[in-house]
Amino acid sequence: MPLFEKTLYATDFSPLAEVALDYVKKLKEAGEKEVVIVHVVDDLSVELPEGADLLKEKELYKVLPEVDQEYVMSIIERLEAVKDILEENGLSAKIFLRYGNIPEQIVSVAREEKVKLIVMGAHGKGLLTEILLGSVSTDVIRKADCPVLIVKKREE
Amino acid sequence: MFSRILYPFDMRKASLNVKPYILKLKEAGCREVHILYVLLPSEWGLLAKEEYDSKEKIEALRGALDEGYVDALLRRFEKMKELAEEFESKGIKARVLMIPGELDEVIAEYAEKNGIELVALGITSESLSFFRVGKLLDVIKAVDKPILIVKTPEEEGDEEV
Numbered sequence: 001m002p003l004f005e006k007t008l009y010a011t012d013f014s015p016l017a018e019v020a021l022d023y024v025k026k027l028k029e030a031g032e033k034e035v036v037i038v039h040v041v042d043d044l045s046v047e048l049p050e051g052a053d054l055l056k057e058k059e060l061y062k063v064l065p066e067v068d069q070e071y072v073m074s075i076i077e078r079l080e081a082v083k084d085i086l087e088e089n090g091l092s093a094k095i096f097l098r099y100g101n102i103p104e105q106i107v108s109v110a111r112e113e114k115v116k117l118i119v120m121g122a123h124g125k126g127l128l129t130e131i132l133l134g135s136v137s138t139d140v141i142r143k144a145d146c147p148v149l150i151v152k153k154r155e156e
Numbered sequence: 157m158f159s160r161i162l163y164p165f166d167m168r169k170a171s172l173n174v175k176p177y178i179l180k181l182k183e184a185g186c187r188e189v190h191i192l193y194v195l196l197p198s199e200w201g202l203l204a205k206e207e208y209d210s211k212e213k214i215e216a217l218r219g220a221l222d223e224g225y226v227d228a229l230l231r232r233f234e235k236m237k238e239l240a241e242e243f244e245s246k247g248i249k250a251r252v253l254m255i256p257g258e259l260d261e262v263i264a265e266y267a268e269k270n271g272i273e274l275v276a277l278g279i280t281s282e283s284l285s286f287f288r289v290g291k292l293l294d295v296i297k298a299v300d301k302p303i304l305i306v307k308t309p310e311e312e313g314d315e316e317v
Contacts, residue, residue: 003180023302026157030184122296138293147177147306150296 008036008115010106010140013078016121020151021082024119025089035086036113037079038096040105044068051108052099060099072097103139110144119149160188162272162301164263165239167193167232169315170308171278175239177306178276179246188249191236192266195229195256202256208233209253229254235317259291264298276304 009024011017024035041054046064054060054072061069079095086093098105110118122137141148158181165171178189195203203221208214214229221229233254240250255262267275279292296303 003177023157026184030180135293138296141292141305141307144307147304149302149304151302152296152300 002031002116004030004032004117006034006036006113006115007032007117007119008038008106008110008113009082010038010040010118010120011079011082012039012121013075014121014123016123016151016153019153020119020121020149021085023149023151024086025091027117027119028089028091033092035091035093036096036109036115037082037086037093038098038106038109039075039079040098040100040102041072041075042100042102044071044099048099050100051105054097054099055095102136103143106136106140107143107145110146115146117147117149118144120151122150122152157302158184158186158274160271160273161186161190162263162267162270162275163189163191164259164275164277165191165193165236167235167316168278168280169317170280170306172239172317173308174276174278174304174306175242177304178243179248181274182246182248186248188251189240189243190251190253190266190270190272191239191243192263193232193236193254194259194262195254196259197256205256207253207255209251214254260294260298263295264300267299267301272301274302274304275299276306278306278308280308 004027007024007027009021011021044064045068048060052060055076061072064072075097079097083093083095096109098109106118106120118140120137120140122135137150161178161181163174163178178186203217211230211233214226214233217229218226233252236252240252243250255266263275266272277292277295292305
């Protein structure tokens, strides 16, 4: 059964996201073939349209200050590095860089790409942060149509 | 990473829908599954907080609990045993047990004590099932292990199995 054939790996490049990447690699043994790597940017100094594709819509760069352009370029490099790691592990991989609401964009790419599973880390943020900002992982669980694998902390 | 999986089961279709995922994870190293039914205080009243992992232990509750409750527990236990047999036939060792307590506390404590590497939960968006998204938040907060969440549409997920 192709339950894990195509997965979405959402990363914020944190150490916890790296642990989640180990799970993505491990799922190859359970039939995973393709990984969609997603990062969502929500902290640029210029407001962009929700869901803007920062890889394809190159004209968007023109409205960004230089510091944001450099920031976006550095994220693309990091996404490419993750893609290389997965390809070295025998998986096919592609990258997505979106602007906007983080959980909404993760779920939106998951739908577009028809992935079978979303893999992501969940930070143990304080209760106040959770009340004020909501939790990215629980929002993804609420909105996603597919199963979600939440990785919490590094294994001992 | 996936060798010992905790499978909280609430007798609803939504939790049954997790089964194929656990079976598939055998290919990625799953060797053992612990099928756990949490006896909520609201449902069964106050029971000694121990692991009810055999028919004998459940039978022993006659007297302390209403006969109808004990019969219902036994029926649930049998259903979980059938599920366990299915895992065993596919080469995954299975343990079946019932523990009274709050959902998040029981799951987190059991996972910690028993070297669980993954908690696999079936949920519906909002339903009679224990595992609603709202309740799930407590489980996610309490458990340190990775959690696989399999969502089932409400109308079919709520059905008892």
